[in-house]
Amino acid sequence: MMICGELKQEGVPDMWRSITYSFFICWLYSISGWSQTVSDTLDKQQEPAQKISLTAGLDRRFLFLKDTKDLEGLKMPIRVNGARVGLWLNNRHQVGIGYSFIRQPLRQHNLLEEPISFSAGLRRLNFFMIYYEPFLVRNDRWDVSLPVDIGWGTSRYEFATESVRGTLVKTGNFIPAGIGISVTAKLPALPKFKALHWLGVNAYAGYRTALKQDFPDSRASYRGAFYSIGPTFFLGRFWDDVRDWHRSRRQARSGGK
Numbered sequence: 001m002m003i004c005g006e007l008k009q010e011g012v013p014d015m016w017r018s019i020t021y022s023f024f025i026c027w028l029y030s031i032s033g034w035s036q037t038v039s040d041t042l043d044k045q046q047e048p049a050q051k052i053s054l055t056a057g058l059d060r061r062f063l064f065l066k067d068t069k070d071l072e073g074l075k076m077p078i079r080v081n082g083a084r085v086g087l088w089l090n091n092r093h094q095v096g097i098g099y100s101f102i103r104q105p106l107r108q109h110n111l112l113e114e115p116i117s118f119s120a121g122l123r124r125l126n127f128f129m130i131y132y133e134p135f136l137v138r139n140d141r142w143d144v145s146l147p148v149d150i151g152w153g154t155s156r157y158e159f160a161t162e163s164v165r166g167t168l169v170k171t172g173n174f175i176p177a178g179i180g181i182s183v184t185a186k187l188p189a190l191p192k193f194k195a196l197h198w199l200g201v202n203a204y205a206g207y208r209t210a211l212k213q214d215f216p217d218s219r220a221s222y223r224g225a226f227y228s229i230g231p232t233f234f235l236g237r238f239w240d241d242v243r244d245w246h247r248s249r250r251q252a253r254s255g256g257k
Contacts, residue, residue: 055235056085059100061228063208066221068104075224078104084131088236094133098149101126106157120160125222127153127176143184147206150177153222155214172214176222180206184232194241202232 062077070076079102086096106121129151137144153176159168182204189197210222 053088053236054085055088055094055096056083057233057235058083059098059228060230061204061226063102063226064224066223067219068224078102080226086131086133091138092135094135094145096131096133098129098131098151099127100129106159122158123220124156124158125153127151127174129176129178133182141186143182143186143200145182146179147182148177148179150175150211152176153214155220157220170215173212174210174214174222175212176208177211178206178208178226180204180226186234198234198238198241200232200234202228202230204228 059080059082061080063080064075064077066075068076068078080100081102082098082100084096084098086094088094102123102125104123104125106123129149131147131149133145133147135143135145153174155172155174157170161168182202184200184202186200187196189195205225205227207225208222213222214220
């Protein structure tokens with residue numbers, strides 16, 4: 001599992017942080033090229049040729065934002081829910097779009113650097129992204145990939161204040177980006193439980209940042225490590241089995257006439 005550290009050094013300009021992030025991403029792709037060559041050699045006999053096809057799935061992960069800490073100063077995980085739809089370009093590359101949202105109760109009174117006192121607060125983040133996912137390993141047992149994404153998001157802060165009647169609302173927009181490593185173990189198709197191979201277990205970890213902040217002078221930050229561990233559903237395997245079932249029924253009907 002890979003979790004990238006955050007560059008937070010005084011005196012380092014934003015330009016150099018961007019250059020460092022770009023160098024790190026290029027380094028990952030250099031590693032991916034080498035790993036893909038090795039993987040192709042090991043399992044090229046196991047992978048059939050694949051045309052462009054559709055894939056989709058739900059997404060749930062936990063994000064450790066820099067501005068979300070408990071009373072002891074430890075980062076607290078925030079649940080992120082979403083969905084994505086993509087296309088397989090071939091056996092090794094996938095592109096697509098996704099949507100995620102966060103609904104988070106707020107505890108910090110000075111998050112936006114405003115002298116307000118509130119009894120309850122809520123942060124709503126919604127963001128769309130486009131993603132590209134190159135696969136280092138893809139066979140009947142494992143998938144290993146390095147997904148990257150960039151998108152556009154909106155933020156909405158709601159405060160039930162003590163000095164203003166009603167709710168104080170602040171809105172903004174930001175540009176999220178992320179990179180991670182995903183490892184999926186695929187369940188086998190048993191003789192009496194063939195549908196089992198529609199399922200798998202996925203572990204996904206990485207780092208998310210914001211290329212543009214919604215409130216530059218505030219303490220709100222969307223930079224942090226994330227992780228996700230849970231079940232996954234293989235839409236392609238499901239549709240392949242459905243097509244095979246329909247084909248078998250047609251052949252059986254044709255043979256019976």
